[in-house]
Amino acid sequence: QKEVEQNSGPLSVPEGAIASLNCTYSDRVSQSFFWYRQYSGKSPELIMSIYSNGDKEDGRFTAQLNKASQYVSLLIRDSQPSDSATYLCAVIAGNEKLTFGTGTRLTIIP
Amino acid sequence: NAGVMQNPRHLVRRRGQEARLRCSPMKGHSHVYWYRQLPEEGLKFMVYLQKENIIDESGMPKERFSAEFPKEGPSILRIQQVVRGDSAAYFCASSSQGASSYEQYFGPGTRLTVT
Numbered sequence: 001q002k003e004v005e006q007n008s009g010p011l012s013v014p015e016g017a018i019a020s021l022n023c024t025y026s027d028r029v030s031q032s033f034f035w036y037r038q039y040s041g042k043s044p045e046l047i048m049s050i051y052s053n054g055d056k057e058d059g060r061f062t063a064q065l066n067k068a069s070q071y072v073s074l075l076i077r078d079s080q081p082s083d084s085a086t087y088l089c090a091v092i093a094g095n096e097k098l099t100f101g102t103g104t105r106l107t108i109i110p
Numbered sequence: 111n112a113g114v115m116q117n118p119r120h121l122v123r124r125r126g127q128e129a130r131l132r133c134s135p136m137k138g139h140s141h142v143y144w145y146r147q148l149p150e151e152g153l154k155f156m157v158y159l160q161k162e163n164i165i166d167e168s169g170m171p172k173e174r175f176s177a178e179f180p181k182e183g184p185s186i187l188r189i190q191q192v193v194r195g196d197s198a199a200y201f202c203a204s205s206s207q208g209a210s211s212y213e214q215y216f217g218p219g220t221r222l223t224v225t
């Protein structure tokens with residue numbers, strides 16, 4: 001079983017709609033959860049971090065964490081073509097290193 | 111407001127040569143992490159360093175790879191006797207604290223091609 005799992009996609013969403021990205025993790029001691037955005041050929045860019053159960057909102061982005069279900073998600077409201085990228089879920093579990101999922105490729109259709 | 115800096119951005123080496131990748135953390139950050147991204151694969155942790163100390167090198171191949179973060183100057187990831195399988199993007203990240211609640215910010219990466 002992979003430590004951090006994401007649906008690889010591609011996920012296609014119409015412009016203006018809500019994009020929903022999901023991630024599950026296997027290590028119950030995981031403490032910190034992050035979403036990174038990576039454009040093709042570029043480096044990962046941190047867009048959200050979340051540490052406690054519930055929702056965290058930042059502009060058009062909302063991260064949701066459910067530690068009992070070992071599940072973290074990212075919602076992107078009012079999706080824009082510029083949101084088209086690969087979204088990486090990353091987890092820190094008891095140490096300082098990030099463990100990444102393989103990413104979900106998101107395409108926003110104009 | 112300089113972010114994490116890496117150089118070179120692109121590096122071409124022949125098999126058997128050495129590759130040296132440099133990383134300067136964000137201002138105020140003293141924790142450096144190296145990750146590798148192979149083509150069509152996810153990001154994998156390699157090593158975590160603080161000034162003059164290797165904290166965790168559990169992701170680093172046992173042979174040919176080494177890393178340092180001296181008291182002065184950038185962190186260096188060194189790959190000796192490169193092979194084609196070393197071709198990848200190497201990213202450096204930095205954080206202000208080592209505790210897991212602190213975010214890691216990535217540099218632009220060094221894309222290594224071994225011919």
